[in-house]
Amino acid sequence: MFENGIVGSLIMIAVGIVVGFFAGFLYRKKIGESKIGSAELEAGRIIERATADSEAKKKELLLEAKEESIRTKNEYEKEFKERRNELQRSEKRLIQKEESLDKKMDSLERKEEQLQRKVDAVEKQKEELAQKIAEQKDILEQLSGLTREQAKDHLLESVKDEIKVETALLIKDMEAKAKLEADKKAIDILSGAIQRCAVDHVTESTVSVVSLPNDEMKGRIIGREGRNIRTLESLTGIDLIIDDTPEAVILSGFDAMRREVARIALEKLIVDGRIHPARIEEMVEKARKEVEVMIREDGEAATFETGVHGLHPELIRLLGKMKFRTSYGQNVLKHSIEVAHLSGLIAGELGADITLAKRAGLLHDIGKSVDHDIEGTHVSIGTALCKKYRESDIIINAVEAHHGDVEPTNIISVIVQVADAISAARPGARRETLESYIKRLHKLEDIADKYKGVEKSFAIQAGRELRVVIIPEEVDDASLTILAREISKNIEEELEYPGQIKVNLIRETRAIEYAK
Known part of the structure; x- marks a missing residue:
């Protein structure tokens, strides 16, 4: 509930x-x-x-x-x-x-x-x-x-003659002025060239300079009444120049080897400090021995550089002596080494014996090492030296023929001849044959003979001058300049020649009478 x-x-x-x-x-x-x-x-x-x-x-x-x-x-x-x-x-x-x-x-x-x-x-x-x-x-x-054309021609001829005479006179006057200015200009150019180039070249070839520690050393080198300097000059054959140049003495002489001996002896005397005639004789003798050693070393260096072996020791010494020789401003030893190399190169290209070509090239100027001491040309001296030291006939012929004194009998001689011309670069290296030379002289005379008023012409001084005899009745003084110009212009157009050719026109009037 x-x-x-x-x-x-x-x-x-x-x-x-x-x-x-x-x-x-x-x-x-x-x-x-x-x-x-x-x-x-x-x-x-x-x-x-x-x-x-x-x-x-x-x-x-x-x-x-x-x-x-x-x-x-x-x-x-x-x-x-x-x-x-x-x-x-x-x-x-x-x-x-x-x-x-x-x-x-x-x-x-x-x-x-x-x-x-x-x-x-x-x-x-x-x-x-x-x-x-x-x-x-x-x-x-x-x-x-006269007809119109005849009058025109007559007028032109008269005007041409007048203009020709006036032109010749004007050219003659201008050439006279130009010659005066050219002479002056040439003197300036030559003097400038001498000052700028020749002095350096001559100094390099003939002068050596020895440095001194101080200027007091100059008096000791001269010695009492100059006996030291006279002794040194008589022993070496070199002139000692003692001037205002600070701390320096100049050695002057054309023989480079003697100058080298004097230089070494003087440097030794300066270092030693004892400077008197007896000491000078001793130092000069030591210097000669040193130079001889230097010469032999230079000769051996030349053979080593070119690869040439088996030379007689005396030939090696003579090669070294060429270091103190110059020809046309060129050191002879360097020139010989250069010819040896060139000969080897050319021989290699032609398939010839390279070693033999180098040997001939190195010895071709061997006579220049003693041509101051022996009578004869360097070619004949060199040939005699090669024969004396039993070099081969090929080498002897190459030395004989390298200046064209004899005909080359082998390819090595021709190679050395070519190599020498390449290396030397001196006047005469470009030679022309006798036939072409005679043709050139005849052509030179023919050019002048074809002009009106020329009686005869002569090529003289190996073709360097053309002397032209003028008929005085056909060429007057005023026209002489124009004729010379025309001949020289024709020569320039038709001939090839080295240097220049002087065209010398001669116009002479003579009056002859006999006293009876």
Whole structure:
């Protein structure tokens, strides 16, 4: 019963809760519906206000757009008016210019008509003048007895002779002035060349300079009353020049080996400090021995450089002596080494014996090492030396033939001849045959002989001068210059020759009478 009461109470509570929940739901629904209604009303009012605002804004924008379009239209109309006014002004200027051009064209047409009338008048005058000139020429022909062509030729000949004489005199005068200026200029050039080049070359070839520790040493070298310097000069054969050059003594002499001995001896005396005749003799002897050693070493170095072996020791020494010889400004030892290398290269190209060609090239100038001490040319001396020290016949012939003294008998001799000409680069390296040389001299004389007034001509000084004898009755002094110029120009056009050829014309008048 009690339990039933509890259950009933629970059911009542549950029913009460459900009824309360449902009543609350209905109440909230009603409140929500009332809020929704008020929100819809508010939204309607907002929409109405927005619509009113947009309409007002729209009207405002339309008004501003109309005002802007009106302003733009006014500006365009103003600009259009300005451009139209400018075009009107330009049109007026063009019309004015056109009118001005029309006036100028009219003026030009009138001037052209006037000019044409003047041209016609001039043409008419020219025709009248030509007719008068023709009449005058006919009258002149009748008076002179010459035709028009004959008179023209006569006039040209007379004018030509006058001009020829005047030209010859003018050329002669100008040549005299040019010669004076040329002589002066030549002196300046030669003196400048001597000062700039020759002094250096001569100094290098004939002078050595020995440095001194101080100028007091000069007095010790000179010695009391000059005995030291005299002893040194007599023993070496070299001149000692003691001047104002600070801390230096100059050794002067053409023998380079003696000059080297003097230089070494003097340097040893300066280092030793004891300078007197006995000491000088001792040092000079030591210097000679040192130079001999140097000569042998240089000779051996030359054979080593060229690859030439098996030479007699004396030939090696003579090769070293060539270091102190120069020929046409070229060191003879260096020249011989160069010829040896060139001979080897040429022999290699021709398939000849390279070693033999180098040996012949190295020994071809061996005679120059002693040609100061032995009579004869360096070719004959070199040949004798090669024979003395048992060189082969090929080497001997190469030494004999390298300057064309004898005919080469083998290809090695020809190779050495060519290599020597390449290396030497000296006057005479380019030789011409006797036959071509004689032909050139005959051609030189033939060129002069063909001119009128030439009696005879002679090519002298190995073709360097052409001496022409003139017939005085046919060529006067004034025409002599022109004739010399014509001959020299013809020589330049027809001949090829080294250097220059002097054309010397001789005109001589002689009066001969006999006293009886």
